[in-house]
Amino acid sequence: MSGTGRRRGVRLLWTALAVPASVALTATAFGLVYGASLTPVGWRNTMVLGFGGVLLCGALLGVAFGLYDLRDKSTGTRETAVAVCVAVTMFVCWIALKDHQLHERGRPVQAVVTAVRAGGGVYDAETEAVLADVSHHRPLGAIGAGKLAVGDQVTVTVDPQGRYGVSAGPPPDDIEWLWTLAALIAALQALLTASIGFSAAKERSASTG
Structure with missing residues (x-):
């Protein structure tokens, strides 16, 4: 060659x-x-x-x-x-x-904003809304606050296994x-x-x- x-x-x-x-x-x-x-x-x-x-x-x-x-x-x-x-x-x-x-496994929950606070991490939103279950008053976590105020109700998706945090809106496609x-x-x-x-x-x- x-x-x-x-x-x-x-x-x-x-x-x-x-x-x-x-x-x-x-x-x-x-x-x-x-x-x-x-x-x-x-x-x-x-x-x-x-x-x-x-x-x-x-x-x-x-x-x-x-x-x-x-x-x-x-x-x-x-x-x-x-x-x-x-x-x-x-x-x-x-x-x-x-x-x-x-x-696959997320379930929609009606939540209420219990507090609005500064974001807790580098990659978090500037402000976040702390949520609780409207029916059972259990804490659910927090999402980006946006225009949400204390007392507002919002639909969120909760992962029963807890591997993912609460997500705004109903379960995604x-x-x-x-x-x-x-x-x-x-x-x-x-x-x-x-x-x-x-x-x-x-x-x-x-x-x-």
């Missing part, structure tokens, strides 16, 4: 190997989201967040060191895009899992398009990763002459 043929073969090999690497990265991201969804407090569990962050960073570093030629002078735009794809996939999968579970969106983002991520693999192999073959 000629030198040109060998170089082309190496580039195709790196490109092909990049695809299962991307699949593994997506699977890791989904696994973290699914694992967090099974915990009683979901993403509010500090240990889940910390452990998930370590695994995800390790996976991203693995892809970077495995596929990216450090001698390349590029700005890493594609690598950043891959990381963004992973983050967006995790977010979309989280919403899809939550909506699916609330669609099972939105299949969210899974399709996650799959499309994962496909884009695979294409970007394959492109990184091809460029890295090209740079290596050029440097070795």
Whole structure:
């Protein structure tokens, strides 16, 4: 086989190997989201967040060191895009899992606002409405306050298993398009990763002459 043929073969090999690497990265991201969804407090569990962050960073570093030629002078735009794809996939999968579970087992409850307070976390709404069950006066949790005031009544969805917090409105429909969106983002991520693999192999073959 000629030198040109060998170089082309190496580039195709790196490109092909990049695809299962991307699949593994997506699977890791989904696994973290699914694992967090099974915990009683979901993403509010500090240990889940910390452990998930370590695994995800390790996976991203693995892809970077495995596929990216450090001698390349590029700005890493594609690598950043891959990381963004992973983050967006995790977010979309989280919403899809939550909506699916609330669609399957969530129950509508008529609630009353008992207090309006400042949001309790970085990702919470600026103000939140504290809710109680109108019928049994049990505390239900809190949602973004918006224009709600103390004494207002609102329909919310409660997860009997307590894995997801109270959600405004009736149980959601099972939105299949969210899974399709996650799959499309994962496909884009695979294409970007394959492109990184091809460029890295090209740079290596050029440097070795």
